[in-house]
Amino acid sequence: MTESPEDLAVALDGVGYLADEGLATAGFLAMRLQRPLFCEGEPGTGKTALALALSSALDLPLVRLQCHEGIDAAQALYEWDFPRQLLHLRALEAAEGGRLDAETAERSLYTERFLLARPLLRALTTAPCVLLIDEIDRADDEFEAFLLELLDEYTVTIPEYGEIRAEVAPLVVLTSNRTREVHDALKRRCLYHWLEHPDLPREVRILRRRIPGVSEAMAGQVAEAVHRLRAMELLKPPGTAESLDWARALLALGRDELDAAAAARTLGAVLKYSEDLDRVRAKLDALFA
Numbered sequence: 089m090t091e092s093p094e095d096l097a098v099a100l101d102g103v104g105y106l107a108d109e110g111l112a113t114a115g116f117l118a119m120r121l122q123r124p125l126f127c128e129g130e131p132g133t134g135k136t137a138l139a140l141a142l143s144s145a146l147d148l149p150l151v152r153l154q155c156h157e158g159i160d161a162a163q164a165l166y167e168w169d170f171p172r173q174l175l176h177l178r179a180l181e182a183a184e185g186g187r188l189d190a191e192t193a194e195r196s197l198y199t200e201r202f203l204l205a206r207p208l209l210r211a212l213t214t215a216p217c218v219l220l221i222d223e224i225d226r227a228d229d230e231f232e233a234f235l236l237e238l239l240d241e242y243t244v245t246i247p248e249y250g251e252i253r254a255e256v257a258p259l260v261v262l263t264s265n266r267t268r269e270v271h272d273a274l275k276r277r278c279l280y281h282w283l284e285h286p287d288l289p290r291e292v293r294i295l296r297r298r299i300p301g302v303s304e305a306m307a308g309q310v311a312e313a314v315h316r317l318r319a320m321e322l323l324k325p326p327g328t329a330e331s332l333d334w335a336r337a338l339l340a341l342g343r344d345e346l347d348a349a350a351a352a353r354t355l356g357a358v359l360k361y362s363e364d365l366d367r368v369r370a371k372l373d374a375l376f377a
């Protein structure tokens with residue numbers, strides 16, 4: 089079905105995600121070469137949305153792992169359901185009237201019914217699927233190292249249980265906001281794509297696509313204003329997420345035009361730092377002249 093980057097772009101467009109040629113090519117190659125796709129970029133440039141869109145466009149289940157500081161294998165891969173194992177033992181003891189063979193009892197504990205699959209294990213057993221490993225830069229080094237092995241072979245070994253191997257490789261999308269540099273060893277295993285903010289025509293198309301009620305003129309005004317804000321070197325330049333919020337806010341207020349007055353009332357949809365708000369407020373008239 090997806091025989092080329094262009095096919096993939098059309099499929100993504102079908103679910104409301106507009107990928108440029110570079111991103112469609114990276115996504116296509118990730119599928120073809122069965123390599124994880126490492127997406128880095130400013131906040132709100134569509135990294136997470138890409139994985140969601142791939143899952144819908146390719147009609148594959150989405151398995152999502154949200155990374156955070158201190159995330160470990162038990163949260164990401166699997167855990168044994170200790171309370172249920174204990175109950176099971178008690179039940180066995182009761183049933184056997186104390187004549188329980190220890191080895192048999194122990195073997196019965198490490199079976200699938202007591203295995204709590206976390207997202208990574210779920211992805212291996214669900215594949216084909218899209219596995220989103222979101223915001224890997226929030227996890228620490230050890231977790232990154234742990235991922236290497238898994239992404240190499242799509243296999244895990246659970247000491248008490250055995251090896252679990254994905255029948256087919258999941259389509260893996262890793263994202264990072266680059267709050268820290270991810271190690272070369274992980275990057276080497278992936279195809280890399282840096283997501284830029286969209287250019288003006290694409291941003292207009294995204295707005296039109298995602299927000300049914302927005303007019304061409306309003307989408308143009310919002311996109312242009314956001315592009316001007318991005319050129320101001322703010323603490324937090326607005327992403328596509330903020331463009332969308334801005335247009336939605338204007339619509340909710342019944343505005344069909346973005347001028348200095350409408351912008352002043354809705355700036356909180358686009359700027360999230362008081363320093364940025366102060367700087368932009370001081371220049372509003374010039375920005376909308």
Ligand SMILES: Nc1ncnc2c1ncn2[C@@H]1O[C@H](COP(=O)(O)OP(=O)(O)OP(=O)(O)O)[C@@H](O)[C@H]1O
Nearest residue numbers: 104105106131132133134135136137265294328329
């Ligand atoms: N190319 C695109 N086509 C359609 N919608 C897009 C596109 N890029 C971004 N969006 C929309 O912008 C919003 C923000 O995207 P998303 O949350 O994926 O950004 P992100 O890069 O993951 O940001 P963060 O780093 O903050 O997590 C979403 O509503 C998404 O649907």
Ligand SMILES: [Mg+2]
Nearest residue numbers: 135136137263
């Ligand atoms: Mg995200």
